[in-house]
Amino acid sequence: MKIKEKKNRTAAWFSELRDRICASFEAIEHELGTTDNGTAPGRFERTDWSRSSEDGEDSGGGVMSVMRGRVFEKVGVNVSVVHGTFSPEFRSQIPGTKEDPAFWAAGISLVAHMCSPLIPAVHMNTRFIVTTKHWFGGGTDMTPFYPEPEDAAEFHGALQATCDAFNPRYYEDFKKQCDDYFYLPHRGEPRGIGGIFFDYHDTSDWETDFAFIRAVGETVGEIYPRIVRRRMTEHWTPDQREHQLIRRGRYVEFNLLHDRGTQFGLKTGGNAEAILMSMPPVAKWP
């Protein structure tokens, strides 16, 4: 298959997954029924953004979809297709850029911060990167404020089943990478309960690798709504909300101090609003 077709198919998939996830989250907003204070169900709002290189040439862009609702306090789903050339600073760090610094990248990124402190925040990102080499990367993890064994087991179990369908070694490997990555060394704390994380994923069977990437997105799109529906009508206390806002502070610390995607995006002139869409709507350091 030509690289052009791979680019087209991955970019189309990321948009399709975005549409499915947005539709499913909007359905949840409707299901809540009438609320005490009469708030209306949230709807996603889309904003296009484009990126131009230093010499002013078109270098792609993306679409940011954000919903502020009554179940989803703030959820962002960003899809992007960008291209350009890596600056010397990054060249040595990225496979296949030594001979030619040109790159192409498409991806989807999802972060959901929920009104209820009883519902975990979720993060999912999958991407396809092309230099003179090409590979997939991404992962998903959950940050519960009140970890429920049932939710955690369902999330980890679904990811394991998805991984096992492709390779019996994936889950253990990708789970460990996730635990290692989503860790705040300055606090000595994990960000949440983990999930899976992988990068430079290229088994040289592109079709199967792409199927795996689709399966990861579909798994999150199925399992997270199930967890949300289980918890969305449970009563929470102001103390629990306060705890959630403090733990969101830790989420901010991770994203700004440690997250490679955030640092990479901001340093390469990415769209700050789209990159920082992952920030929680409100956070506390009391």
Place this chain on the structure above:
Amino acid sequence: MKIKEKKNRTAAWFSELRDRICASFEAIEHELGTTDNGTAPGRFERTDWSRSSEDGEDSGGGVMSVMRGRVFEKVGVNVSVVHGTFSPEFRSQIPGTKEDPAFWAAGISLVAHMCSPLIPAVHMNTRFIVTTKHWFGGGTDMTPFYPEPEDAAEFHGALQATCDAFNPRYYEDFKKQCDDYFYLPHRGEPRGIGGIFFDYHDTSDWETDFAFIRAVGETVGEIYPRIVRRRMTEHWTPDQREHQLIRRGRYVEFNLLHDRGTQFGLKTGGNAEAILMSMPPVAKWP
């Protein structure tokens, strides 16, 4: 003068300045009088922290003073006296550590986040660092949410007068360093209205350099209470408060993405609670 005496005098000064600033801020809390909702004046609470090196040896510590009040929403004043050896990663970056990686450092750090969006947040830090060389560093800057020409002029004017008393070139130089430093490149925005910022300050007249450092601290200790008193009883709206919380999000972005002190502190195993005392009590990314 022996280096030991310089260490003793600077460490004693930072504690004395802390005591003066805390007393003056507590006085403001009392002056507010009776509030509608009967909140009591804030009081500083002190917490000692100590630092131990990897081999478990004592390597100094500090005292964190935090007040949560009705004028000062959250204000932290941290003094510290720490010592140790720089890791190879930092050695090349710090003067006088090539031959001997040992360091000693004392300093004071102040960050005030105010209840009223009409009162600027303020930051001040001064420090004395000793390796085989020794120097002062620090600065102060203000982050108004509704910049008032009167407040800005008073702040800048006082700093200029303080600088001019020592060297007519200081103000222009240190103001520029401040503007360059407190800037968010990913947003294309300054953090606030600036102030002064300097590092590796050593004119080889230690006594005068130390007098300058004391003058910077005293200036902030005089000028900021004056600005607070002018604004503390002015009425503000919920929209203004919302704007303040969003701008505080930018403050968080600066501190975690760009602030060298924060990054340095967290990477060298500093006390995370003390370093992140600068975080606002609540911030928004709506």
